[in-house]
Amino acid sequence: MAGLVRWDGFSADPRRTEVAGVRASDGDRETAVEALREAYADGRLDRTEFDRRSQAALSATLLGEFAPLLQDLEAPAPAALSVRDEAVRRYRRETRDARNAVLTVGTMTTGIWGATSVFNGDVYFFWPIFPILGVGVGWLMQVVNRGQRIEHHERRIARRLGRRRDADREDDGDA
Structure with missing residues (x-):
């Protein structure tokens, strides 16, 4: 492999x-x-x-x-995925990571807000909405621009494959 x-x-x-x-x-x-x-x-x-x-x-x-x-990292099955499939896989990973960022920021800031409200015995303004919205916009842009993000990944993969083919041709020419 x-x-x-x-x-x-x-x-x-x-x-x-x-x-x-x-x-x-x-x-x-x-x-x-x-x-x-x-x-x-x-x-x-x-x-x-x-x-x-x-x-x-x-x-x-x-x-x-x-x-x-x-050196110990192994590749996925060679040529198992088409460029499109690999681009979709990368988009899904990217979107999942953005969603997880929203959940993490939301959980952490809401926990801090809740702890400070309980500690002080008063319910404060729900300020965590601002960081949640800030990170959430990034996730929303991933979802809304799905086609553009997949095309971006397709271009990167195709460019990388093109460089790999060029290097293989050079190696074949050297032999």
């Missing part, structure tokens, strides 16, 4: 010993974190492991530091 990590997304392949000591760029760190995000979303990493590896990827200074963080 092919690896989840797009090693060609790095400025140089971090698995190669001759480039392990080369300084990493911001783009290299973002490539590593994106691979970790995908592994987390696919259930390959739990939250603690994702946080640990992401922090290590963001603080990496050398290309060789990425290989141990990413």
Whole structure:
């Protein structure tokens, strides 16, 4: 099974010993974190492991530091999903995360409001409505702009696949 990590997304392949000591760029760190995000979303990493590896990827200074963080990640079944199906899957994950943010902010702020009201023996104005609405607008925009968000993901996936095909052609030409 092919690896989840797009090693060609790095400025140089971090698995190669001759480039392990080369300084990493911001783009290299973002490539590593994106691979970790995908592994987390696919259930390959739990939250603690994702946080640990992401922090290590963001603080990496050398290309060789990425290989141990990413080598054990496996890809989903190759070409199992069409570009459209993968875009819809990403949209659903994105929308679920936005919904969960609304619920988390709502629960936390309402808990604080309730605790302070009970502690002081008086019911205060329900101020949590403001952060709930603020985060809720982001979730609502995800839902309202469903088609645009899916198209956005389709373009990103197609662009990534195009780069992968170009790299494969270059590899075939080198052989």
